Amino acid sequence: MGTDQDSGEFVREALGVAERITADGSSPWPVEAGRYRLVGARACPWANRVIITRRLLGLEDAISMGIAGPLHDERSWRFHLDPGNVDPVLGIEYLREAYEKAVPGYDEGVTVPAMVEVASGKVVTNEYALLERDLSTQWRGLHRDGAPDLWTDPEAIDEIGKGIFHDVNNGVYKCGFASSQRAYDRAYDALWSRMDELSEHLSTRRYLVGDSITQADIRLWVTLVRFDAAYHGHFKANRHKLTELPVLWAYARDLFQTPGFGDTIDFEQVKQHYYGVHASVNPTGIVPKGPDTAGWTTAHGREELGGRPFGDGTPPGPPPESERVPAVG
Known part of the structure; x- marks a missing residue:
């Protein structure tokens, strides 16, 4: 987050890792049950959008979820609600660690939601708007029976x-x-x-x-x-x-x-x-x-x-x- 020094207006930082997870082979990241972990936070509205989408579509078994705690410092969102302050799947204390595995020397904003590849520990994307759309479209083959259409128009x-x-x-x-x-x-x-x-x-x-x-x-x-x-x-x-x-x-x-x-x-x-x-x-x-x-x-x-x-x-x-x-x- 930042502020324009001249106008005093709030300026939202650009998203730093905007890859996609697709079912059609158009990206290096394929749709695959169990491959990714969604990191969110109960506090964050941007993460909440993706968490709700995942719930409605019934993707809980296909995509596990880690929850960062509400408090963090300059080092980023932290898993301070988990035992030992470590995400039990990713084995990290700060979400920044997953961003740095994806982009060595990463110096952009560390945001939630973030989709992380479990095996490599790398953030794949933090592009929340595209992610929520892809959960409805690219992940359709893994939706629950009776999943609603969230993109009717x-x-x-x-x-x-x-x-x-x-x-x-x-x-x-x-x-x-x-x-x-x-x-x-x-x-x-x-x-x-x-x-x-x-x-x-x-x-x-x-x-x-x-x-x-x-x-x-x-x-x-x-x-x-x-x-x-x-x-x-x-x-x-x-x-x-x-x-x-x-x-x-x-x-x-x-x-x-x-x-x-x-x-x-x-x-x-x-x-x-x-x-x-x-x-x-x-x-x-x-x-x-x-x-x-x-x-x-x-x-x-x-x-x-x-x-x-x-x-x-x-x-x-x-x-x-x-x-x-x-x-x-």
Whole structure:
């Protein structure tokens, strides 16, 4: 992450290892069950997008998952929740080690999600947007029976996804890391203009594109679910709390209660990361006790809008025991 010195605007770093894993031989990395390990973090929305996609498609047996803890330092994400502070499969303490195996002398950002080849310990890709698309397309042969189609209308999904990325997903970061009032004001206005637009869009339809969950919903939801816990206060995105926005709050609860979404969220790790790592924003490192999360399991009423969450598919089963998160409330 960085800030433009002239404008004070937040600038997201380029992704450092943007290879692809394909089934058609178009890359050096073939689709193969058990070959790769997805490294994510419960705190990170970008990783959460891929974690949800993997859950919905039923790829848990084909792609194992390691979870970096919420706290890290300049050396990168660290496996401090695992015994001995070491990922049990990759045998590393810091994710940077896998990046350096792939690119000796690596000096770009160390981010999650990252797909790592288990045998070599090398990061194959940290390109989250392409990875989530490839999980739906290149990995189709390993999907569970009943896996949903998350790309029912790729053009519409990408079109609405652009605005979500720039103004919402990245927009909250632009608010939080702005170093000038002008940059903050511009990001804040763009965020809330887009949130109002999305609220209007969702007031008469259950999902963003079509009548079932698509990748567009995953992209928006990972920011909404963290909004009150982190972005409203920590990033000064504070016109309203999510709980004060009737349409988006109901939409977010609907998805939270859908298998594959809420069962990937650990609110404590979200707060520990944002308030504990961003010293420039929260120099004391104090982590707030709130907000109350009990509301996430209350009735949302979105069923009245119709729609079929998984289209012609079926819900995923429960997450593996090792991947379960604490219940809310």
